[in-house]
Amino acid sequence: MYIHNRQPCTQEMGKIIQSGSTASPITRLFYIHDPMCSWCYAFSRSWAALQAELSEDVAIIYLAGGLASDTTEPMPLSMRHTIQQIWQRIEQTVPGVSFNYDFWSRNTPIRSTYPACRAVLAARKQQAESEPEMVHAIHRAYYQKALNPSLPETLQECAQEIGLDVAVFGRDSISLEIDDDLQHEIRQSRQLGVCSYPSLRLVHNNAIFPIPIDYLNHRSMRDEVNRIIREAALTKSAPEN
Secondary structure, X not given: OOOOOOEOOOHHHHXXXXXXXXXXXXXXXXXXXXOOOHHHHHHHHHHHHHHHHOOOOXXXXXXXXXOOOOOOOEOOHHXXXXXXXXXXXXXXXXXXXXXXXXXHHHOOOEOOOHHHHHHHHHHHHHOOOHXXXXXXXXXXXXXXXXXXXXXXXXXXXXXHHOOXXXXXXXXXXXXXXXXXXXXXXXXXXHHOOOOOOOEEEEEEOOEEXXXXXXXOOHHHHHHHHHHHHHXXXXXXXXXXX
């Protein structure tokens, strides 16, 4: 049985809890991810199913965690081997998930995910609903089409695929504003206590709760979110002695 750990509301966490407009729901579910994280790709179906069954009172907020910083250096051979092993493990443990291993022979892999993270934020800047669409487009490009999302031309193709203004996207994705936004989201992720991706954090009634990731059964996450909200309501309504 999983017993949630109620994390203390530090000053920095308080900023996260209090952020957003006054019209925002008091309950928010933060999805901390990286668009080039293979485990995030494996989580896509379960994550979509979870969102479909959450109450409309729960606001969904994406945070780009930034898995690997900027570089143009080719990925070391040992890391290439490690990532391919991770792909194989995912295929063995998460039904329906597959990878295109042609990526490793068609590309010079670069261990840099920040450009893809910025692409997601640039998509959001154009249209809020384009944020998850860009994540999916990057997943398709990387894991199914064997394209390299560390390269700007791949990201521009993704932007065109989801109907963005590609010229605006190109300017935004390399702007200081978007880079500042990414650095801010990386800091937020750390403040939420996140050190691996994907991760979920529920913010409810001035408290932060980790929601265990379940790649196979979205209902376990849904039930945990509902339980936390339900118990908080009971606690709030209980008479004081």
